[in-house]
Amino acid sequence: MDGSGTITWETFLENAESFLRVSDKLLDGWTFHGEKDVPGQAYLARQAKIFIPIDDGMVNSAEATDDWCEELGSVLQEDPFVGASSPESPLITEHHILWSLSYSVPVLYFNAWKSDFSGMNVVSVEEVQKYLxxxxxxxxxxxxxxxxxxxxxxxxxxxxxxxxxxxxxxxSKNQLVSWLSSVAPAAFHLNLNTEYYKLT
Known part of the structure; x- marks a missing residue:
């Protein structure tokens, strides 16, 4: 699909390469994966570890609170440098920016895990929606x-x-960044450095 409101695969790649140059300067961790020669088969990716308060909106039910408190308790027991009063827990986030062959637009995929390890204790759609x-x-x-x-x-x-x-x-001189700046708040802990905006 081409026309107003779309970008080509070639434009996506050009915008992504500019984005990566800024990421490299900032040591922001974005990388390119996949086959750039095949439309729609490569993507930008970044994984980050952050610490979030236990009452960050991720935990709204009593059952979820109990699970997270138990999980945090085991982390505190294993790490002698973390104080018993620490109200935070690790969260691994992973964001991927793809190009949709069907829509000819960028698409944002993401995952998060309430642990130090990808794939362990994945965040649910419901939890993210509550957070948003x-x-x-x-x-x-x-x-x-x-x-x-x-x-x-x-x-x-x-x-x-x-x-x-x-x-x-x-x-915009970089529609990928302009688009990303609009959707990032809904992508769960995706924060963009203002340096990226200079590309637009």
Whole structure:
């Protein structure tokens, strides 16, 4: 699909390469994976470890609170440098930026794990939606699907709204960054350094 509100694979690659140069300067951790010669078969990726308060909106039910307190308790017992009063727990986040062959727009996939290890204690769609609701965001097109390249379940922001976002940023020198700045707040702990905005 070509036309207003879309970008070509070639434009996606050019924008992504500029994005990566800034990431390398910032030591921000973004990398490119896959086959750049095959449209839609390469993607930008970044994994980060952060610490979040136990009451970060991720934990809203009594059952979830008990699970997280138990999990945090085991972390505290194993690490003599973490004080018993520490109200935080590790969270691994992973964000992938793909290009949709069907829609000709970027698509954001992401996962998070409430542990020090990818794949352990994965964050659910419901928890992320509660977290996003807690931030009072209006984006509701969050789903879970099999990642089209790596083949494992990921959360993703449906690309249906991306056409409008790309139309509104048609004059941007880097539409990938302009689009990403619009969707990042709904992607669960995806924070962009302001240096990226200089590309637009």
């Amino acid at each position: 609701h807690h931030l009072d965001l209006k984006y509701t097109e969050l789903s879970q699907a099999i990642h089209p390249i790596v083949g494992t379940p990921f959360l993703f922001l449906h690309p249906c709204m991306s056409h409008e976002l790309l139309r509104n940023t048609a004059k």
